[in-house]
Amino acid sequence: MQPHLMPQRLYQWFKSRNFALNATDTRYALVEASLIGVLSAIAALILKQGVGWLGGWRVALANEFGGIVVLPLGGLILGYLAGWIIETLSPTATGGGITQVKAALARYPVPLSLRVAIVKLIGTILVLGGGLTLGRRAPTVHIGAALAAQLSSWVPTSPEHRRQMIAAGAAAGLAAGFTTPIAGVLFVIEELMRDVSGLTLETAIVASFTGAVVSLILQSSTLNLPSSLLELPDITFSALDIPFYLLLGILAGVLGALFNRGLLLSVKIQHQFNLPLSWRIGLMGMVSGIIIAVLPPFFRDNAGLRIILVTGELDWSRILLAFVAHFFLTILAYSANTPGGLFGPALVLGSALGYLVGDFEQFLTGTGTQSSYALAGMGAFFTAVVRVPVTAIVFVFELNTDFNIVLPLMVTCAVSYIVAESVSRGSLYEHMLHARGIYINEAATGQDxxxxxxxxxxxxxxxxxxxxxxxxxxxxxxxxxxxxxxxxxxxxxxxxxxxxxxxxxxxxxxxxxxxxxxxxxxxxxxxxxxxxxxxxxxxxxxxxxxxxxxxxxxxxxxxxxxxxxxxxxxxxxQGDDTTINEVVPDPSYIAYQTRAPLAGEGRILLPLVNPDTATSLFKISAAIAQKQNQEIECLQVITVPKHSDPAQTPVITQHSRQLLQRTERLGRQYHLPVHTQIRIAHDRAQAILDTIRERHIDLMVLQWTDDNHSPGTIFDPVIDVLIRKATCELVLVKLGQEKEAYPQTLDKDATWLLPIAGGPNAKRAMELLPGLIKLYTRPRSPIIWLCQVFSPHKATPNYQSLEVAAKRLKEELERPVIPLPVRSQSVADAIIHLAEAETCDVVMLGVSREGLLVQVMQGNLPKMIAQQVKSTVILVRGKLDN
The missing domain is CATH 3.10.580.10 (CBS-domain)
Known part of the structure; x- marks a missing residue:
């Protein structure tokens, strides 16, 4: 399969099975994280075996032909080859890789792909096998992140999902390298991403756990941790040891900060020579080979040297020599942008420093255990270099799993962090990013x-x-x-x-x-x-x-x-956000909600205020919903004072819940899906607008009464705001004097009055009429008066449109529809007079948008009719343009 076709074919495979068809679908994120963990563990094992095999050959040849020839020559050849491969195939694969991953997670365009992972793997094997004193764990972080980025690019995804998968890959890489799953997650949170959102944690945990477990399975079928780092004896801690642990923290902080400064200075010096990467790595490999060749033989095997240092098999003088040599050799190797990490060297340097402090305590007091100081020193020096104290504590604890080491670790890591920050602020990776012109604003990386x-x-x-x-x-x-x-x-x-x-x-x-x-x-x-x-x-x-x-x-x-x-x-x-759908200035808070199946073609909102009229309003909503196959969303708003936070203000919701439960029972009676919610808000109108926007409301049924006489308002403060701002269709209902009876069975034929003016909302009112007529359950049919008001000054009014509308409505309803042209100077007076003369039960106004918005503000036509007509009045306003 051609590489560029793979994403398209994978997408077609996913689409054919209805998988992941939208940008925020996270159903398979944990499965993807598990796969990332498996791949990271395999890559970590290949890296370990490759370095061990090549390093073994290097040591064997040095023992046979002489270290002074083999070690420098091997470092030069393997280093040059590694640099040439990286320069040719993937320049992004340079260095330890932590800076690249950190920049990618901060949304900088840093390439992460399968090519990067493979080149990084080969380059790291070559340089570490060639004898450069670097670690392989930071490269596994880079490799894991690159594999995750490649995997997420092959399936439908989103930038945020890809970013979180990269973080999960980084956690899996570290966990697979050290078999420390918890530290892998913490390192991502504390250093790389600083994001504790739910999905990031879940995917990082799954990937890290999977990477650690698979790594253990591949190395030991019994799942026993194989490293000798975990088997240090005599871990103890007493109050008398605290001054020496403080001393260890201070030394680690100072030396770790100096280590970072020395490394950054060495990087700056090497860049001034402007040598190709291949020659830089090759020359550093040769210099390292020369230095190691003149040192004692145990320096030739990096892995063996680290085990010796950690387990304390050397006397203090050789440990000091190893510390100094490792200190400067690591700076030289890393400053050449060599594909290797600092995790391993930092732990080795810290353990050597810890043994020296432990020897010093034994010399002065005759007490203390060197093993405890070695582990505490590992955490302290790691903290001073990387500046992640929490990760360092958990990291070393996971390596040892002895609770006696936790307190010494906390003391030394805290002191080391404070001292290191005092000597040189910021982690090494931040300074290296700054050298590349990348400045990460932690507050801005989470959300653009x-x-x-x-x-x-x-x-x-x-x-x-x-x-x-x-x-x-x-x-x-x-x-x-x-x-x-x-x-x-x-x-x-x-x-x-x-x-x-x-x-x-x-x-x-x-x-x-x-x-x-x-x-x-x-x-x-x-x-x-x-x-x-x-x-x-x-x-x-x-x-x-x-x-x-x-x-x-x-x-x-x-x-x-x-x-x-x-x-x-x-x-x-331009600094203008007026075209964005209006964001709520005072957010409302959902205190209670229930959800029914999403079975309708649309959604009707029914804000409930008065329990006495709730049933009547619900039946009106239900009649519309049944006709149009829609769901009903019932809303109760509880207002709180402006100075109170809606999310933190205690309110009593018992009565509201009882009212909403009544509507749910009515929904089951009408066989309609009914959703309910209670919102706490400063402003009732704003809470309703929130609901319209969040729940994608198509139509709202709202009750109006003439009881509110607030000055400066047309209907009332809430309805005025909703008329202006609610984008959905609006059905405004003023129940007649027989509120309790409506819409129950009436003793006489129901009479409907439907004035029309040819506008689009008059047509919409006629579309709603068939459903609403079913509210009357008498055996006899209602009578519909379809009227149109004409000006008396017009000589020959055109009645044709009225007659056509009446005929069409009669055919649809199969009920009497009487066209009635009326000539009057006042539309309101004509409708009011006709409603009284014919004793109409319901007056339904399909008011044009201009008629409603302009006349409400100027002539108050709908309000005038609703106030003077004693029967039920229904006003219909169409949707507003966004």
């Missing part, structure tokens, strides 16, 4: 501008859709009549596909009656409403799309395009 906005805040909620049963000819006609180049395809409110002009262009000699379901793109890539814009942009670029449907489950709630994101970015650059 696009990550703070969600698809629901930017999407277009008014979506033109097509039905899957349309024919090709009808689709072509819809395309020609629209400015859009693509349409979502829905069945019963559920997104089932998408059709674009590209799909139509591919059709050849296809009959015009072919149904859309046969040539649309099934299971399109979608995003959830809560997906961040960075996820949306990633998918648009990844699959070269111009638009993405926004869904809630399988329900289509909007569509988002590249143009929408560009507009938001442009506004952000």
């Amino acid at each position: 501008f696009l990550s703070k906005l969600t698809a629901s805040q930017v999407m277009e909620s008014h979506v033109e859709t097509l039905s899957s049963d349309l024919s090709l000819d009808e689709v072509l006609q819809a395309m020609s009549n629209s400015t859009h180049r693509g349409f979502p395809v829905v069945e019963q409110g559920q997104l089932v596909g998408i059709v674009t002009q590209t799909d139509l262009a591919k059709l050849k000699k296809v009959p015009g009656y072919t149904p859309l379901s046969e040539f649309m793109t099934r299971r399109p890539i979608t995003v959830q409403a809560e997906s961040s814009l960075s996820d949306v942009l990633y998918l648009l670029n990844r699959y070269q799309l111009s638009r993405l449907p926004v869904t809630e489950g399988h329900k289509l709630v909007g569509i988002i395009t590249r143009t929408d994101i560009i507009r938001i970015e442009a506004n952000q650059l």
Whole structure:
């Protein structure tokens, strides 16, 4: 398979099984993390075996032909070869790798791929096998992160998901290298990512645990930790030892800070010579070989030397020599940008320093155990170099699993950290990133501008859709009549596909009656409403799309395009965020909620205030919901003072819950899905707007009473705000004087009055009428008066549109519909007079958008009618444009 085709084919495989079809789908994140752990463990084992095999050959040849020849020559050849491979195939694979991973997690464009992992693996084997005094654990972190990045690039994903997988790969690499799963996770959190979000922790833990376990299985079938680091005897701690542990912490802090300064200075000096990487590594390998050749023979085997130092098999003079030699050899090797790490050398230097302090205590007091100081020194020096005290404590404890070492570790690591920060602030990796011109703002790496906005805040909620049963000819006609180049395809409110002009262009000699379901793109890539814009942009670029449907489950709630994101970015650059869906200034808090199955094609919001009228309003909502196959969202808002935090203010929700439970029972009676929620907020209108935005409400049924006489308001303060700002369709209800009876059985025929003016909302009112009429359960049919008010100054009014509307409504309802033209100078007076003369039970006004928004503010036409008509009045206002 060609590499560039692999992501596409994997995506098709996932899509055919309905896997991971949106940017925030995390169902398989833990499986992916487990796979990353397995791959990291295999890579760590290959690295270990490769270094051991090559290093063994180097030592054997040195013993046979003489170290003064073999060691420098071997360091030069293997170092040069490693540098040449890295320069040629993947320049990113230089150094220990921690800086690259840290930069990648901070969203810098640092390449991480399978190529990087393979080159890093080969380069590390060559340089460590060639005798350079570096470690292999930091490279395993880099390799694990690179493998994770490659794996996440082969399946549908998002930038944030990829970032978290890279963090999981880094944790798995460290855990596989040292068999320390907890320290692997902590190192990612404390140094690399500094992110404790749920998914990051879960994936990092799974990957780290898997990497450690697989590494153990590959090395020991009994799962016993094989390293001699874990078998140090006589771990003790007493109060008399505290001054010496303080001394150890101070020495480790000072020497660790000097180690970092020396390394950074050496890096700066080497860069001034501007030598190619191959020659730099080769020359450092040769210099190291010469120095090691003149040192005692035990220096030739790095692995053996570390075991000897850690277990204390040398006297203090040789330990001091080993410390000094290891100190400067590591600086020389690492400063050449050699593919090797500092974890191992830091632990070795720390153990040597600990043995020296332990010997000093024994010399002065005759007490103390060198093993305890060796372990404490490992943690202290590691802290001074990397500046991760918590990771260091857990790290060394995991290596030893003896609780007696915890307190000495805490003392020495804390002191070492304070002293090291006093001598030289910041970790080595931060300074190395600064040298490359990379400055990481920890507060900004977790969220960028696009990550703070969600698809629901930017999407277009008014979506033109097509039905899957349309024919090709009808689709072509819809395309020609629209400015859009693509349409979502829905069945019963559920997104089932998408059709674009590209799909139509591919059709050849296809009959015009072919149904859309046969040539649309099934299971399109979608995003959830809560997906961040960075996820949306990633998918648009990844699959070269111009638009993405926004869904809630399988329900289509909007569509988002590249143009929408560009507009938001442009506004952000200009400091203008007015085009973003309004963000709540005083956020509301959900204190209680229940969820029913997502079975409807839309959602109706029913804010409840008065328990006495809740049943009547629910029945009105249910009548609409049954006719339009929608769900009902019942809302109770509890307001708290402005100075109180809604999320922290205690409130009594018992009565609200009882009311909502009553609506749930009514929902079961009507066979309708009913969701409920209680919101705590400073402002009731804002809480309702929150719900409309978050729950993707299509229509809201709202009660109005004439009891509120607040000055400066039209209806009341809440309804005025909702009329202006609620983007969904609004049905405003003023129940008649027979509130308790409505909409129960009446003793006489129900009479409906439906004034029309030819506007779009009059048509919408007629569409709602068939469902609402079913509220009356008498055996006899209601009477519908369909009237239109004409000006008396107009000589020849056109009654044709009124008669056509009446005829169409009569055929649909199969009930009497009487057209009634009325000539009057006042629309309100005519409707009020007619409602009283015919004793109408319900007056339903399909007021045009201009009529509602302008007349409410100027003439108060709907309010005037509702106030003076004693029967029930229903006002219908269509959706507002975003």
